[in-house]
Amino acid sequence: METMILDKTAQDFVDQVEELSHSNLRRCLHCLTCSGGCPLADDMDVLPNGIIRMIQFGMKEQALSCSTIWLCVGCNTCSMECPNAVDMAAIMDALRQIAILENAKIAEPGVLSFHNAVVDSISRYGRTHKLEIMMRYKFAEKDLFSDIDLGLKMLSKRKLDLLPSKVKDKKSIQSLFEMAGDPS
């Protein structure tokens, strides 16, 4: 078995995640409650508690490039069920943000592309415009034809509005984006 040398780098990464997530990784008992209750665990390459172990072992590149952090939808089931109050969902947020900031390999680019389409819509209208989000996402992913029947059905049921619901004070929304700056 490969020997791992745990050096200062591991603590740096732990500190970075703890600061962003306001969560204490040492509280994790690896009882697997988070992983057992996670609705997405089946499709993840690393179980949620395994991610904590990876952070503690300084396996930064591996932790940031796993599919787990992008398949997590932040449903908070893990965070609520954790017997030791580890905020796993917040840890996942932190890892996604570090991955973007440090140009890590994104295991699920489609999911990030969707998040970007949503945030982009908010920056333009102050609200989410679902039809445009879908269209932008489909173009970005060069996937125009899957779900086309569904899209048409939703349009016919007037589930998808053609025009966005907008905030009047556009400048105030812009100023929030300027204030927030890059993800951190």
Added chain:
Amino acid sequence: MNKIENLSYFPGCSLATTAKENNASLKLFLNHFGMELNEIDDWNCCGSSSTHSINSKLALSLAARNLFLAPPNRQLLIACPGCFLRLSHAKMELNGSKEKQTQYETHFDRSYNKNLELIHFFELLAKMSEKGLFENLTGRLNGLKIAPYYGCMLARPPRMNKEKNHYGLIEKTMSTLGGESVRWPFLSSCCGTFLSVSKPMIAEKLVNRIMKGAIQSGAECIVTACAMCHLNLEIRCRPENRLPIFHFSEVLSLALEGGASKDWFKRHLINPAPLLEQRQLIPCQKIKNNGFFR
């Protein structure tokens, strides 16, 4: 009811667009009990799941703008569980940091009201029920068998675990109104939310597990309080697992005499009309503005 007659209201993007029937039925139901909802002027998106996934500061800023826009003297009613969590989270962050409060006060050029009361639709219902407002509506749902579906709305991060939790409220309200709730294992199982777009196969798996569970439990329909769940269950459900899905507010309105509009149900992708007919829950043909206010 003096304290909750006049409420500020944050509908959120889903209720303003894809789930207009959720918005209309909620307003109609509350108006029936003399409650006036005052939409916050020029509200913006709460940030949704995507913003906090990629930029925490922006997530706080977007939610904070709504908190600063809300009139200080009224409770702020939020119907969407997602928006409620985002806005409550922002309130917690601001209340916990004088520095952040000052930063946003300077930015918005307004003072921050740390006592702004955020109230979820569930909490309002619980209060209405305590006051006995639903006593005249007993038995109205003619034994409609429902699977109560909370999705992830009952879950929250550890820092907020002292907040109120309304587990069991759908069941309790339904039984007062003459509906029957089944016991089933998927009542708080996540619908997959945005993965429905970028990972439809995963969402389909989660949704069909939930739908199948509801059918096996003997339910005739699913009742949810989340517009996102409603949409996902409808669009990712395979034909063999189809079961009508109702917004909680629609079922509440069905219990009022002439209180529900046919037009709400026409917007459903899984047609609930045959079930409503079977249970003799007949929505109205004509309702003021079709029940769609604005």
